Amino acid sequence: MAGKKQFDVDTALDAAMIQFWRAGYADTSVDDLSRATGLNRSSIYSSLGDKDTLFLRCLDRYAARYGEKYDAALSCAASEPLAAVRAFFDVTLGRIADPGLPDGCLIAQSVMAIPVLSPAVAAQARKALGFQRLRLRAALKAGRMADQDAEAFAVHAAAVNQSLAVMSRAGASPAQLLTVVDVAVDALAQALPARD
Amino acid sequence: MAGKKQFDVDTALDAAMIQFWRAGYADTSVDDLSRATGLNRSSIYSSLGDKDTLFLRCLDRYAARYGEKYDAALSCAASEPLAAVRAFFDVTLGRIADPGLPDGCLIAQSVMAIPVLSPAVAAQARKALGFQRLRLRAALKAGRMADQDAEAFAVHAAAVNQSLAVMSRAGASPAQLLTVVDVAVDALAQALPARD
DNA sequence: CCCATCTTGAACTGGCCGGTTCAAGATGTG
DNA sequence: CACATCTTGAACCGGCCAGTTCAAGATGGG
Numbered sequence: 001m002a003g004k005k006q007f008d009v010d011t012a013l014d015a016a017m018i019q020f021w022r023a024g025y026a027d028t029s030v031d032d033l034s035r036a037t038g039l040n041r042s043s044i045y046s047s048l049g050d051k052d053t054l055f056l057r058c059l060d061r062y063a064a065r066y067g068e069k070y071d072a073a074l075s076c077a078a079s080e081p082l083a084a085v086r087a088f089f090d091v092t093l094g095r096i097a098d099p100g101l102p103d104g105c106l107i108a109q110s111v112m113a114i115p116v117l118s119p120a121v122a123a124q125a126r127k128a129l130g131f132q133r134l135r136l137r138a139a140l141k142a143g144r145m146a147d148q149d150a151e152a153f154a155v156h157a158a159a160v161n162q163s164l165a166v167m168s169r170a171g172a173s174p175a176q177l178l179t180v181v182d183v184a185v186d187a188l189a190q191a192l193p194a195r196d
Numbered sequence: 197m198a199g200k201k202q203f204d205v206d207t208a209l210d211a212a213m214i215q216f217w218r219a220g221y222a223d224t225s226v227d228d229l230s231r232a233t234g235l236n237r238s239s240i241y242s243s244l245g246d247k248d249t250l251f252l253r254c255l256d257r258y259a260a261r262y263g264e265k266y267d268a269a270l271s272c273a274a275s276e277p278l279a280a281v282r283a284f285f286d287v288t289l290g291r292i293a294d295p296g297l298p299d300g301c302l303i304a305q306s307v308m309a310i311p312v313l314s315p316a317v318a319a320q321a322r323k324a325l326g327f328q329r330l331r332l333r334a335a336l337k338a339g340r341m342a343d344q345d346a347e348a349f350a351v352h353a354a355a356v357n358q359s360l361a362v363m364s365r366a367g368a369s370p371a372q373l374l375t376v377v378d379v380a381v382d383a384l385a386q387a388l389p390a391r392d
Numbered sequence: 393c394c395c396a397t398c399t400t401g402a403a404c405t406g407g408c409c410g411g412t413t414c415a416a417g418a419t420g421t422g
Numbered sequence: 423c424a425c426a427t428c429t430t431g432a433a434c435c436g437g438c439c440a441g442t443t444c445a446a447g448a449t450g451g452g
Contacts, residue, residue: 022311023311023312024222024308024309024312026220026222026223027222027309027312029408029409029410030409030410030411031408031409031410039429040429040430040431041410041411041412041430041431041432042412042413042414042429042430042431042432043429043430045411045412046428046429050410050411051410051411102311103311104308108308108362109308111362111365111366112220112300112304112305112308112361112362112365113220113223114365114366114367115218115219115298115299116219116220116223125366126366126367129362129363129366130366152375152378152379153379155372155375155376155379156356156376156379156380156383158359159355159356159359159360159363159376159380160352160355160356160359161359162358162359162362162363163354163355163356163357163358163359163362164355165308165362166304166307166308166325166358166359166361166362167325167355167358169307169308169310169311170307170310170321170322170325170326171310171322176351179348179351180351180352180355182348183348183349183351183352184352184355184383186387187352187380187383187384187386187387188383190383190386190387191382191383191386191387225438225439225440226439226440226441227438227439227440236399236400236401237400237401237402237440237441237442238399238400238401238402238442238443238444239399239400241441241442242398242399246440246441247440247441
């Protein structure tokens with residue numbers, strides 16, 4: 001297995017991302033990454049970069065992949081704010097329900113570890129987290145919701161979304177998480193007409 | 197400094213708790229704990245136990261201290277569910293606003309790290325997290341709210357409360373966190389009459 | 393005054409950490 | 423076949439890790 005061909009970098013990045021996602025930055029060693037990707041230590045350094053660089057790439061990858069899904073869900077129901085929020089939550093619930101993926105959320109988890117992360121990684125995590133709220137706000141405004149309402153709703157929905165990561169990490173059942181979403185959407189539905 | 201007297205164990209436990217709270221279990225070494233408490237390595241082992249035991253004690257300490265505050269806040273406004281929920285959030289906001297304490301929440305942070313914690317610690321973290329919801333539910337039921345409404349409200353408020361930990365960890369301003377709470381309480385207020 | 397008691401600092405162990413280097417071998421090309 | 427290219431495995435480095443042990447010293451009680 002040498003000469004001119006290579007392993008699949010994308011597959012390796014996915015494996016590394018899942019490892020970081022499951023165990024966090026601090027509790028993932030280069031050896032863990034080697035085992036997770038099936039790559040040699042040397043290959044990781046030569047092809048994926050050092051631990052910090054690799055984590056940053058995984059964070060970007062995670063943000064890009066699920067960011068697209070959130071965008072797609074929000075835009076499909078852009079004209080109906082409640083449906084958009086529901087679709088937004090469904091992306092999260094779907095990801096959590098996937099048995100092939102770790103619980104929680106790589107971004108929320110990284111944010112919780114900010115005091116012990118490198119400045120570059122911390123900044124990226126903060127940025128990724130903030131982007132969720134901006135996505136929501138943009139979608140709600142696109143649904144012709146008033147600016148300040150869109151901001152308030154986005155803040156609230158983003159908050160509930162983050163709590164799903166915490167609760168799933170604690171082993172909450174899909175039914176419990178669905179309850180959280182239902183109550184949140186219900187509360188927003190009740191608040192919506194009162195604000196119009 | 198020897199003979200028959202001792203250092204203050206409570207003070208040392210507080211210092212250890214804050215260290216774990218700031219940096220997390222994985223990123224806290226016994227040396228860090230030694231520095232944080234001002235105690236010698238030997239003294240930590242002889243007086244506070246090994247790292248796992250000490251972390252468990254800190255988790256208990258955290259849960260007991262803030263659990264009492266949540267209970268007190270909830271019971272002061274037991275007859276008025278919305279006021280109780282508001283008082284509940286105020287405890288969290290107050291803790292976050294305290295410059296002498298780390299951001300976030302030790303329990304939420306520990307829950308996020310469950311996959312890499314020892315089973316005993318993981319179970320304790322899960323238990324402590326679940327207790328928040330039970331507190332809220334009990335208080336709401338004491339305020340004569342219907343059982344299923346109390347459960348739904350408790351789930352929702354606990355979720356928002358967890359998200360405050362994530363957001364404060366990301367460096368959110370007190371004003372932003374207050375917005376999250378305001379929107380949540382507002383949404384619950386809108387939903388409340390509709391459910392009566 | 394003297395001794396039992398407790399703390400303290402330091403050293404040490406065995407192991408894993410992140411990171412780097414290098415020779416050996418597999419591979420496809422000419 | 424011969425060669426250049428890339429991967430691979432393994433070893434090594436300095437450092438930090440958790441955990442343990444022990445002699446020296448400070449203290450208070452008798």
